[in-house]
Amino acid sequence: MATLGRIVTGILRKETARNVCKNQQLLARTQQVRCKTTTETGALLAKPTTINLGLSKIVLVTVPFLYLGATISKEGAAFLEENDIFIPDDDDD
Structure with missing residues (x-):
């Protein structure tokens, strides 16, 4: 059955x-x-044949976006300091 x-x-x-x-x-x-x-x-x-690019995919995605994020942060900090919105103090140590 x-x-x-x-x-x-x-x-x-x-x-x-x-x-x-x-x-x-x-x-x-x-x-x-x-x-x-x-x-x-x-x-x-x-x-089916596959192409494994493991580490190279990670590098090709991570490096440009880390660079982009760092550039945006740097430009944002420069803008804030230039317009006297945020000025870091040396007395905070």
């Missing part, structure tokens, strides 16, 4: 996946959509 349930569930999943793929292909004619994960015989397809 459990085996029959698994077979029926597997068939339903395959049919649902096929319908989803057909609908996606109809809706997205300009985009490449990959719905197929197995071959006709049931073997899994090879993993």
